[in-house]
Amino acid sequence: GAGVSQSPSNKVTEKGKDVELRCDPISGHTALYWYRQSLGQGLEFLIYFQGNSAPDKSGLPSDRFSAERTGGSVSTLTIQRTQQEDSAVYLCASSSDHPEAFFGQGTRLTVV
């Protein structure tokens, strides 16, 4: 596609439920990133995929968070047993040979 696509754009879930957030990167981009932006906060790095290399998971806040990237393209961020502090905008980005990352519109997650 022309840009990074994320779905859903908004998600409201009950505390304790699992959620899956999807990211479809720009075609041909080998790198994919997930960031989290809490209300009024900066951007917090979560995880980074580059080609077939092992992902950099150093930013995942707890073992309730996981992500996978299938076929080097689409990625899914899964949050298990959601908590209210997980409420945030989850941003996905992708990049090619150039280091600048291009971001999607984000998924606004609200845990009630």
Added chain:
Amino acid sequence: AQKVTQAQTEISVVEKEDVTLDCVYETRDTTYYLFWYKQPPSGELVFLIRRNSFDEQNEISGRYSWNFQKSTSSFNFTITASQVVDSAVYFCALNRLHTGKLIFGQGTTLQVKP
């Protein structure tokens, strides 16, 4: 450790004023990249510029200009003759060569009043 500091949390100007957004970074790497992103109210982060650490030439793009000074570890962004459409949150970011993780500053909220 790598760190990006945007000391200005919020800036408010009147249309047509010039405004400079400050960015100071810390890194032990000799080679790295610096970026500016714009986040308008719609929420999507828009890439504005990339600067390589080995290229200290300043850049101008229309009303936007960037001043990179390695000696002071700063990468400041100036908007000349600001417009209401410039109202957004602006993020400065740093990344190490050949790695993916972008380290963002906390962002500066710019409000341009008519």
